[in-house]
Amino acid sequence: MIPVSEALDRLFALVSPLPTEEVRLTAALGRVLRSEVIATRDQPPFAASAMDGYAIREVDLAPGAVLRVTGEAAAGHAYAGHVGPGEALRIFTGAPVPEGAERVVMQEDTAREGDRITLGDGISDNRNIRPAGVDFRAGDKLVAPRRLAPADIALAASMNTDRLTVSRRPEVAIIATGDELVAPGGDPRPDQIIASNAYGLHGIVEQAGGTARLLPIAGDSMGALAQAFELARGADIVLTIGGASVGDHDLVGDAAAEAGMERAFWKVALRPGKPLMAGRFGAALLLGLPGNPVSSMVCAHVFLVPLIRALSGLPATPAPRRLARLAAPLAANGPREHYLRAASGPDGVTAFSKQDSSLLSVLSEADCLIVQPPGDRARDAGETVEVIAL
Ligand SMILES: Nc1nc2c(c(=O)[nH]1)N[C@H]1C(S)=C(S)[C@@H](COP(=O)(O)OP(=O)(O)OC[C@H]3O[C@@H](n4cnc5c(N)ncnc54)[C@H](O)[C@@H]3O)O[C@H]1N2
Numbered sequence: 001m002i003p004v005s006e007a008l009d010r011l012f013a014l015v016s017p018l019p020t021e022e023v024r025l026t027a028a029l030g031r032v033l034r035s036e037v038i039a040t041r042d043q044p045p046f047a048a049s050a051m052d053g054y055a056i057r058e059v060d061l062a063p064g065a066v067l068r069v070t071g072e073a074a075a076g077h078a079y080a081g082h083v084g085p086g087e088a089l090r091i092f093t094g095a096p097v098p099e100g101a102e103r104v105v106m107q108e109d110t111a112r113e114g115d116r117i118t119l120g121d122g123i124s125d126n127r128n129i130r131p132a133g134v135d136f137r138a139g140d141k142l143v144a145p146r147r148l149a150p151a152d153i154a155l156a157a158s159m160n161t162d163r164l165t166v167s168r169r170p171e172v173a174i175i176a177t178g179d180e181l182v183a184p185g186g187d188p189r190p191d192q193i194i195a196s197n198a199y200g201l202h203g204i205v206e207q208a209g210g211t212a213r214l215l216p217i218a219g220d221s222m223g224a225l226a227q228a229f230e231l232a233r234g235a236d237i238v239l240t241i242g243g244a245s246v247g248d249h250d251l252v253g254d255a256a257a258e259a260g261m262e263r264a265f266w267k268v269a270l271r272p273g274k275p276l277m278a279g280r281f282g283a284a285l286l287l288g289l290p291g292n293p294v295s296s297m298v299c300a301h302v303f304l305v306p307l308i309r310a311l312s313g314l315p316a317t318p319a320p321r322r323l324a325r326l327a328a329p330l331a332a333n334g335p336r337e338h339y340l341r342a343a344s345g346p347d348g349v350t351a352f353s354k355q356d357s358s359l360l361s362v363l364s365e366a367d368c369l370i371v372q373p374p375g376d377r378a379r380d381a382g383e384t385v386e387v388i389a390l
């Protein structure tokens, strides 16, 4: 068994970022930006009114002042003249503020009669003008790499770009293995169970920005596994589920080696997930997850998601952790780093009393994993622990 951090290092050592492609803005959500976006203009490109009202000179700002309205500026319709003393320009939000005007008085602070306005009392100090370039200047950058959130895409659009250079999405071929497995929705024999893990992993892959390809369930034979590996060709990550341990029917390691996997590690000091394996697999990477449903999902959060991120060109870093307060005590830990299914509440995080790695019902209730280091002493409520959000 090697520590989780060393396993991650060995995994990251196998990674080269995938090639890039260009996508339209509407296809960019969740993709990893690989080339910075450079603004081609200031935003706003002119000093813009932040309110509907009247643009005036500072010297004219006095309660009860009467000013003559000389024209109008609206968004997309600049006013060509300038605002002189004693004058006011009718202006709307987003319109360019004309020369001479130094502030915009909200229309609620004025009374209009014909072409005259009278300023009210208690006009706020706010000038209600957004200076040119206050958001960004020509030449400013949206920095890469980054996973594109809706606000990033809006910012890129605002910088006047309609296509973005992003990583090709990593393709993950998922192979469930085991003679006992049948697909959901069928009619299983009493000694069979439903193959559930691939569907949870499919979700994790898609959430992390990859594309998941579910292959047919492979039986516990070298031939069936060889065939599955053949079907997985072309994927960036080959993800197997089950058959990773030491039993007579746990053949994934042997079959993968026969199909050309160069092993980077097998067995990691984490709980659940000890029999995890990984290696180079031709042009792809292979990650062999344990079959227990919670083990496979926890290993995906701890290893697969960081792997997908690194392949996508993001920094190779472990799953982010935050500090949380324990709302209930924790027992002392054994020699493996323990990822306890837990729920957050107003008083902090509480580990579920049942932690068996077969319990999807518990994982489904959990919103985080408490990470307890190997050999950690018992912890009291109120102590601080590290957690990974689910
Ligand atoms: N003698 C030992 N036995 C075991 C050890 C050990 O160190 N020595 N480790 C245990 C640990 S820890 C784990 S984790 C499991 C993992 O074993 P495998 O990866 O070989 O998993 P399987 O035996 O194939 O399956 C375990 C369990 O999960 C069910 N399963 C498998 N695939 C799926 C799927 N796609 N969907 C739903 N459920 C699945 C399978 O039916 C088994 O019940 O080994 C321990 N044993």
Ligand code: MOO
Pocket: 270, 271, 272, 273, 274, 275, 290, 292, 295, 357
């Ligand atoms: O490590 Mo196994 O994943 O405990 O259940």
